[in-house]
């Protein structure tokens with residue numbers, strides 16, 4: 001019988017953190033490029049969001065030396081951690097664009113991908129709801145758009161048909177468009193699963209490692225470039241992919257990349273307690289405007305209810321890009337209440353905001369040999385990057401083969417799947433996760449809201465990517481993500497992490513150095 005959460009394969013790649021001594025085990029610290037060997041990388045990817053991780057996963061299927069590097073302290077910790085988590089069919093994409101093409105391909109791939117990589121996916125379908133006469137008139141055009149994008153199973157619903165399916169739909173509903181193929185995804189597990197398999201296949205992953213600049217090689221043909229880290233380390237690579245999302249402009253300046261402008265488009269969300277889940281049965285989507293898809297109301301794959309996002313353009317580098325505001329939350333509640341009656345009475349457990357990488361040159365801007373041979377710029381992956389991540393990775397690899405001379409020789413030993421034992425298992429009770437009863441710690445609940453056991457925390461700590469922050473642990477196990485949001489369980493969890501890894505409580509962080517759980521000079525609080 002499978003013992004859940006016990007996937008501890010021999011990894012061919014290394015995961016290392018550029019952290020101070022004591023912040024993680026010494027063997028996980030990045031102090032010297034020699035730890036990665038002296039051979040240049042065939043491809044170095046800057047940005048371990050879902051896009052960079054998807055690319056690393058796909059590249060790891062070939063005999064290539066690949067590096068994935070991010071300044072944050074876990075994979076998928078930038079824009080990729082804070083979105084609506086819909087796996088789109090592309091029914092509403094602008095026909096003829098690369099985005100519509102990638103979404104169509106990805107939608108076909110997702111069921112198999114999710115099954116192989118053990119990424120939760122739930123095809124509950126969406127209903128685009130018209131709540132004004134003007135919006136109702138737009139439904140035919142939306143249906144036509146879907147058909148042009150070859151999403152042909154959409155259907156116009158009358159107000160009565162919607163009420164039958166959605167008893168809590170707003171009384172203003174005039175009609176809608178049923179989109180059966182829209183699915184709920186897991187915003188966190190996609191990046192983690194891609195990166196875990198890539199790591200096992202030999203991709204090196206450097207976290208907490210900002211890239212401060214690029215030293216360009218001068219040799220003609222295939223010059224050898226170097227990524228220069230914030231600590232001044234030089235990492236040699238023949239090809240560099242700038243998948244740095246909102247950091248892509250700054251990085252592109254360093255290699256004379258072509259002109260593009262980006263800005264964060266903030267999206268604020270309200271997350272409701274699990275008792276609100278039964279309010280809706282589908283994802284309820286507004287009729288979009290030219291600027292935004294609008295505020296939706298949707299179950300989450302974890303059994304909560306979500307409303308959002310807003311769409312607020314902020315200047316690049318605005319520190320408030322992922323802050324929530326009173327005005328933003330008010331707009332989410334107003335927008336959601338236009339679709340669903342009774343939303344405002346539901347208990348809220350959290351609010352959060354994510355920042356889309358809006359690019360004035362359009363979505364999915366890809367430039368090969370951008371200003372410099374061997375450098376690829378990828379930017380403007382704004383609103384659909386989770387969905388498109390897998391088809392985008394393939395598209396990029398084909399482009400790199402053609403434009404950068406990347407040789408693709410399949411690695412016959414590479415994995416393209418995670419086994420059942422990697423399945424995190426948070427949707428089962430702990431005793432189901434270890435049905436053999438072999439481990440007592442699987443029976444010791446530590447997060448009571450989400451019913452997560454001590455054993456599952458230890459399994460996550462031992463998993464291939466070796467998460468070492470409380471947030472990284474939270475995204476893998478759902479501990480601290482329930483009604484109490486960590487109020488009750490964070491201290492006992494910190495004690496488990498500390499005793500399992502040897503990191504002292506005073507050096508444990510929420511999301512990397514600088515976010516220590518205990519203020520300097522304060523004694524750790526123990527339960």
Ligand SMILES: Cc1cc2nc3c(=O)[nH]c(=O)nc-3n(C[C@H](O)[C@H](O)[C@H](O)COP(=O)(O)OP(=O)(O)OC[C@H]3O[C@@H](n4cnc5c(N)ncnc54)[C@H](O)[C@@H]3O)c2cc1C
Pocket residue numbers: 046047048049050051052069070071072076077078079080081082083084085086087088209210211212243244245246247248251265266267268309354355356381382383384385386387388
């Ligand atoms: C509000 C909102 C709702 C959304 N809803 C959906 C949805 O329902 N479905 C969907 O498919 N998509 C959705 N998206 C879009 C999706 O989240 C993004 O397209 C996707 O996460 C982009 O991934 P990325 O890897 O390009 O960017 P990121 O996740 O931001 O990754 C870029 C990484 O680069 C790193 N980086 C930057 N500069 C440097 C540097 N100099 N050195 C080292 N590292 C660096 C950053 O730390 C970051 O981790 C939504 C987005 C938002 C904000």
